[in-house]
Amino acid sequence: MIDDWRTSSHSGQEGNCVEVGWSADQVGVRDTKDRDGGTLRFETEVWQRFLRSLDA
Template sequence: MEIHRDYATWRRSTRSGQTGNCVEVADLGKGIGVRDTKDRDGGTLVISAGEWTNFIHSLKK
């Protein structure tokens, strides 16, 4: 599966502080990309949209 991370629109949580200790997420079309803001070239975790939804719901509980 080819995913074009370079063309994705990455966003960071508005709750992130100024220290840079956060992650960025992007809709990659065939999954949700998650990467470290401080090391953007260090790799991207790609999960399904359903897994992302389950993750967010579990955080809200």
């Protein structure tokens, strides 16, 4: 279960952003305006590869 959610400090007050949360083996991404609308879930290693690709 993903229960530790964070929103970027760069999001501002408008709420047009996503939250990222994590558990021991998954990372979740959801819309801050519709938190019950669904969550994209990724294995931790897949998420880490995605983040590394942003640095390239």
